[in-house]
Amino acid sequence: MAFSAKTSAAVLAARFLTFTMRLLGSGGTSLPGKVALRICPDLLARLSGHFSILMVTGTNGKTTTSRMVAQLLEASGLRYRTNKSGANLASGITATVACATSLFGNPKVPWLLLEADEAAFRVTAPHLKPKAVIATNFFRDQLDRFGELYSTLNAVREGLAGTPDSLLVFNADDSLCASLGIGMDTGKAASRRLFPFGLSVSASPGSDAFSSDAAFCIRCSTRYRYSASSYGHLGHFSCPSCGYGRPTPAILCETVVAGPDSSRVRIVTNRGAYEAEIGLPGLYNVYNGLSAAALAEALSLPHDAVVKALASFERGFGRMESFQAEGRTVQIILVKNPTGFDQVLGYLETLPGPVTPAFLINDGLADGTDVSWLWDVDFERFAARFASRFEEQAADDAAFMAVSGLRADDMAVRLKYAGVPESRILICPEPDAMFLDALARTPKGGTLCLMPTYTALLALRGILAKRYGLRDFWK
Amino acid sequence: MRELTLIHLYPDLMNLYGDRGNIVTLKRRCEWRGIQLNVVPVSLGDPFDADRADIVFIGGGQDYEQAILQDDALTKKRDDILRAVESDVVFLAICGGYQLLGSHYLTGEGKRIECLGALDVCTEAGRKRLIGNLIFDCPFLPEENRKVIGFENHSGMTFRGPSVNPLGRVLYGHGNTGSDGTEGALYRNVIGSYSHGSLLPKNPALADFLLERALLRRYPAGERLSPLPDELERKAREGLLKRFLHTS
Numbered sequence: 001m002a003f004s005a006k007t008s009a010a011v012l013a014a015r016f017l018t019f020t021m022r023l024l025g026s027g028g029t030s031l032p033g034k035v036a037l038r039i040c041p042d043l044l045a046r047l048s049g050h051f052s053i054l055m056v057t058g059t060n061g062k063t064t065t066s067r068m069v070a071q072l073l074e075a076s077g078l079r080y081r082t083n084k085s086g087a088n089l090a091s092g093i094t095a096t097v098a099c100a101t102s103l104f105g106n107p108k109v110p111w112l113l114l115e116a117d118e119a120a121f122r123v124t125a126p127h128l129k130p131k132a133v134i135a136t137n138f139f140r141d142q143l144d145r146f147g148e149l150y151s152t153l154n155a156v157r158e159g160l161a162g163t164p165d166s167l168l169v170f171n172a173d174d175s176l177c178a179s180l181g182i183g184m185d186t187g188k189a190a191s192r193r194l195f196p197f198g199l200s201v202s203a204s205p206g207s208d209a210f211s212s213d214a215a216f217c218i219r220c221s222t223r224y225r226y227s228a229s230s231y232g233h234l235g236h237f238s239c240p241s242c243g244y245g246r247p248t249p250a251i252l253c254e255t256v257v258a259g260p261d262s263s264r265v266r267i268v269t270n271r272g273a274y275e276a277e278i279g280l281p282g283l284y285n286v287y288n289g290l291s292a293a294a295l296a297e298a299l300s301l302p303h304d305a306v307v308k309a310l311a312s313f314e315r316g317f318g319r320m321e322s323f324q325a326e327g328r329t330v331q332i333i334l335v336k337n338p339t340g341f342d343q344v345l346g347y348l349e350t351l352p353g354p355v356t357p358a359f360l361i362n363d364g365l366a367d368g369t370d371v372s373w374l375w376d377v378d379f380e381r382f383a384a385r386f387a388s389r390f391e392e393q394a395a396d397d398a399a400f401m402a403v404s405g406l407r408a409d410d411m412a413v414r415l416k417y418a419g420v421p422e423s424r425i426l427i428c429p430e431p432d433a434m435f436l437d438a439l440a441r442t443p444k445g446g447t448l449c450l451m452p453t454y455t456a457l458l459a460l461r462g463i464l465a466k467r468y469g470l471r472d473f474w475k
Numbered sequence: 476m477r478e479l480t481l482i483h484l485y486p487d488l489m490n491l492y493g494d495r496g497n498i499v500t501l502k503r504r505c506e507w508r509g510i511q512l513n514v515v516p517v518s519l520g521d522p523f524d525a526d527r528a529d530i531v532f533i534g535g536g537q538d539y540e541q542a543i544l545q546d547d548a549l550t551k552k553r554d555d556i557l558r559a560v561e562s563d564v565v566f567l568a569i570c571g572g573y574q575l576l577g578s579h580y581l582t583g584e585g586k587r588i589e590c591l592g593a594l595d596v597c598t599e600a601g602r603k604r605l606i607g608n609l610i611f612d613c614p615f616l617p618e619e620n621r622k623v624i625g626f627e628n629h630s631g632m633t634f635r636g637p638s639v640n641p642l643g644r645v646l647y648g649h650g651n652t653g654s655d656g657t658e659g660a661l662y663r664n665v666i667g668s669y670s671h672g673s674l675l676p677k678n679p680a681l682a683d684f685l686l687e688r689a690l691l692r693r694y695p696a697g698e699r700l701s702p703l704p705d706e707l708e709r710k711a712r713e714g715l716l717k718r719f720l721h722t723s
Contacts, residue, residue: 148537148538148539149537150537150538150539212487215487215488216488216540216543217537221539221542221543223519321690349516369606369607369608370492370606370626370628370671371626372492372493372494372496372626372672372673373492373493374493375493375494375495375496375499375673375676376490376492376493376495380499409710409711409714409715410677410705410711411678412710412711413676413707413711414496414676414706416707417499417500417503417676418499422706422707425613425707427710471680
């Protein structure tokens with residue numbers, strides 16, 4: 001395709017605005033892409049042919065998975081650009097593609113790694129024609145924006161329909177995600193090349209979720225049977241009526257040994273078996289690591305690059321970052337939907353020593369304006385597990401939970417009904433003030449665990465960057 | 476010890492937007508007053524025992540899950556549910572559950588889906604999805620707690636027949652149809668509403684209203700509910716009322 005003046009102008013605008021906004025210290029990431037699209041509406045289609053493009057979509061784990069894949073490319077000696085800052089809407093994706101293109105239309109790097117929100121995926125994938133797509137999973141998330149979980153799934157399905165040659169890496173244990181790999185009318189596998197990943201029976205610990213996001217067959221509405229489950233609705237599902245079931249993973253996690261900071265896994269593929277250390281705790285990160293390993297199969301990248309990537313990837317913005325402050329460990333874990341939140345609470349229970357949980361709940365557009373999902377999180381179980389800590393530390397009145405953000409009071413009510421004594425709930429709507437107060441009241445050697453929603457996380461980063469020199473997130 | 480039984484209808488299908496918070500709230504508020512609330516899940520294929528129920532709760536669901544239960548509800552449970560309604564069992568039905576209690580649902584393509592007919596309301600698919608915080612005034616609640624706060628997310632528009640009162644008047648948000656100024660339905664001891672939120676934790680007066688009705692029916696000579704401090708709840712309510720209604 002000829003590189004027209006219009007394309008050139010759009011690229012120039014996106015690059016100039018991105019550069020200027022960074023210079024001004026603004027983390028804003030949507031304007032350059034919007035302007036570029038205004039100048040040249042079909043910019044993505046014009047530019048995409050120059051790159052090998054990888055896209056990561058799904059409701060949970062996109063950012064962490066992208067970080068792992070980035071490291072995988074790095075370890076494989078492949079040069080790439082990525083939309084690192086969590087700018088995963090169409091505008092952010094456009095800006096990333098434009099900034100990776102020279103003014104003469106030449107690609108600056110051969111590879112692009114693009115994290116895409118599900119709605120953005122639907123719109124951009126048909127133009128980008130990615131070489132491979134990772135679909136991580138589908139859990140209820142931000143329903144007030146998308147309507148329903150099935151609409152979210154269908155958005156990805158539509159996006160995939162527009163790019164039939166893309167290799168598809170998907171979660172075999174997720175009945176919703178796995179449905180992307182079947183022709184929904186015939187039940188036969190689509191002609192595209194598929195790379196399903198999943199956990200073995202022995203690696204699946206069993207789920208105790210009290211409500212499943214997908215208990216009934218997506219094809220015939222019969223209740224699934226499970227021969228193993230890992231968490232949420234993920235597991236070895238099969239429909240007793242129509243025969244739809246978990247596809248056999250081409251990339252299988254045979255064993256998981258979970259540690260407090262990482263998990264040791266054994267991965268089996270048709271190129272052989274290998275062991276790897278995943279540098280973040282939690283079963284959901286095992287899935288993230290497994291999806292990166294599956295991508296390596298799709299692209300025929302070496303196993304030692306996977307091992308290196310999973311051990312050394314950079315933790316994402318608010319994804320379990322931790323640092324030391326006044327003799328305490330501060331950990332930041334983004335929360336955004338019930339399944340993810342349950343996993344985070346499960347992780348907190350494993351931390352040794354005094355732990356102060358701090359919940360920062362906002363209800364901005366990026367958080368989801370509806371906070372009712374807090375009632376779908378299993379705080380009852382969490383409160384019961386923490387009850388003993390309250391008793392142990394009763395004397396010095398140290399153990400408590402903090403709540404903050406625009407919906408701090410709602411969160412306090414949630415904890416009260418979960419069984420946390422009111423006297424143990426510290427309410428401080430202002431995030432900075434809560435952070436300082438909660439830090440001071442956490443015993444030395446203990447952990448202050450900040451669990452913010454998205455905009456609450458942004459609100460915190462200012463004070464954390466100033467005080468503790470945390471890097472600016474968009475870099 | 477006084478005891479109440481709550482039937483949770485289709486908990487595995489109708490469980491959107493934190494609706495289980497309503498059950499958590501009723502259970503705790505009973506527990507804090509020394510009342511035992513037994514929660515019995517009743518789903519596909521399970522019998523619905525109208526004589527056992529003091530309170531019935533049904534939440535909202537996605538279209539996909541609602542379609543699954545339609546047949547079970549109409550062929551296996553309808554008569555018992557109707558009998559429960561007419562014998563003053565307390566119902567709380569949210570969103571899809573509220574629509575299910577009505578007579579029918581008219582889809583965007585003009586297809587009529589039969590519903591239970593326990594409540595004289597019907598629903599039509601609307602073009603717009605009505606999403607956002609919802610505040611409405613319930614005249615039957617104590618003066619200081621008349622304003623009920625929830626969060627709505629629906630595209631159906633629900634119209635009431637003459638025997639059914641609105642649950643309240645919309646002060647902020649959309650409500651039943653987005654234009655008639657009413658929210659929800661009140662008929663005998665049945666409350667239907669579009670409010671997720673969850674509804675009851677932020678509106679303890681409404682939770683207590685339901686419990687009072689259920690207790691009065693099961694223990695006509697029993698003592699009234701003892702008041703609870705509700706300080707956190709009051710604080711959360713005040714903050715939201717101030718933010719959305721600009722009241723001081």
